[in-house]
Amino acid sequence: MDLARLERIYDAYAKIYDRLFGRIFDAPRQRAVQWLAAKPGELILEVGVGTGIALPMYGPGPFVVGVDFSLGMLREASTCIARNDLRNVCILRMDAMRMAFPDSCFDGLMAAYVVTAVPDYRRLLAEMVRVCKPGGRIVIVNHLHHRNRLIAFGQRLLSPLTQRLGWRTDLSLDDVLAGTPLVVTRVSTVPPLGLWYLIECRNGKPA
Numbered sequence: 001m002d003l004a005r006l007e008r009i010y011d012a013y014a015k016i017y018d019r020l021f022g023r024i025f026d027a028p029r030q031r032a033v034q035w036l037a038a039k040p041g042e043l044i045l046e047v048g049v050g051t052g053i054a055l056p057m058y059g060p061g062p063f064v065v066g067v068d069f070s071l072g073m074l075r076e077a078s079t080c081i082a083r084n085d086l087r088n089v090c091i092l093r094m095d096a097m098r099m100a101f102p103d104s105c106f107d108g109l110m111a112a113y114v115v116t117a118v119p120d121y122r123r124l125l126a127e128m129v130r131v132c133k134p135g136g137r138i139v140i141v142n143h144l145h146h147r148n149r150l151i152a153f154g155q156r157l158l159s160p161l162t163q164r165l166g167w168r169t170d171l172s173l174d175d176v177l178a179g180t181p182l183v184v185t186r187v188s189t190v191p192p193l194g195l196w197y198l199i200e201c202r203n204g205k206p207a
Contacts, residue, residue, distance in 0.1 A: 003095065003119055007070050010050075014072030017051050028190040028198060029054045029112050032141045035186065035200045038062035042107040047096050047128060048114030052077030056084045065106075067094040097123040101131045108137040115142045116171055125180050134207040138182060140199045141190065144173050173197060181205045 013020070033054060038044045040061035046054065049066025050073045058064050066089065068074050077091050094100060097120055109132050111124075118124050132138055177184070186200040 003069065006117065006119070010070040011072035014051065014070065014076050017073070017076070018053055022051075022053055024191075025113065025196075026053070028141045028196055030057055031188075031190060031198055032110055032112055032139045033057040035198065036108050036110050036137055036139045038064075038108055043105065045101075045106040045109045045131065047109060047111040047124070048117070049073070049077055049091055050113075052080035052089075052091065054110070054112060055080060055086055055089050058088075060088055062088065062107075064089045066091040067096055067099065069093065069095050097127055099127050099131055103130055104133045104136075106132050106136065108132070108139070110139045112141045113143070115140060115176055116144070121171065121176060122179070125176065125182075129180055129182065129203055129205055132203045132205075134203055134205050136203045138201045138203060140176075140197075140201070142176075142197060142199075143195060144171055144176065144197045173199065177201075 010017075036044065038058055038061060042062040044058065044062045044064045046064060046066040049055070049068045050070075052066060055064060055066060055077070066077060068077070068091070071093060074091055074093055080086075081089055081091070096114065097118060109128050111128065115121050115124060128138055173184075173187070181204040182201040183204045184199060184201055186198075188198045190196045190198045
């Protein structure tokens with residue numbers, strides 16, 4: 001998957017994304033925001049903010065920065081911000097694999113349905129670790145390999161097809177976290193069908 005192709009795919013999704021996927025993935029997003037437990041005054045980064053569907057869920061306490069590479073998605077996010085009168089939010093067009101933020105500047109990060117939708121998930125995770133403060137929280141919700149071997153085999157078979165739609169289905173949690181200093185503190189499966197995972201991590205990089 002190359003970035004230009006992914007941008008075209010998600011630009012095309014932008015106008016219909018919330019109608020197609022909003023209700024299906026709404027509950028996992030809400031749980032992810034709850035697990036992040038952002039406090040008043042904290043600086044939070046949402047990686048792959050998309051249409052901004054999760055932005056109203058944070059409440060007025062933290063300041064939330066949302067980044068996405070798709071201009072189509074960001075236009076929808078701007079509409080969401082205006083519609084909900086969100087004054088503690090800003091959105092930026094940015095490649096999440098090469099973020100223009102200084103090291104250790106965010107108290108917490110949330111990434112929903114992003115890890116398997118970028119060309120290089122290792123680079124993405126490295127950037128998330130870099131911009132998160134030591135000891136900070138990172139919450140990920142994503143489709144990953146199922147623990148059932150038969151289901152996981154089917155996911156691997158489907159991955160070449162789903163990559164044409166903008167995401168892959170052949171990554172496990174071990175794949176995603178390998179080589180990172182992230183310490184998993186909680187894991188849960190989430191709907192639909194328990195095929196998606198909600199993962200809470202602490203950034204174990206040295207201060």
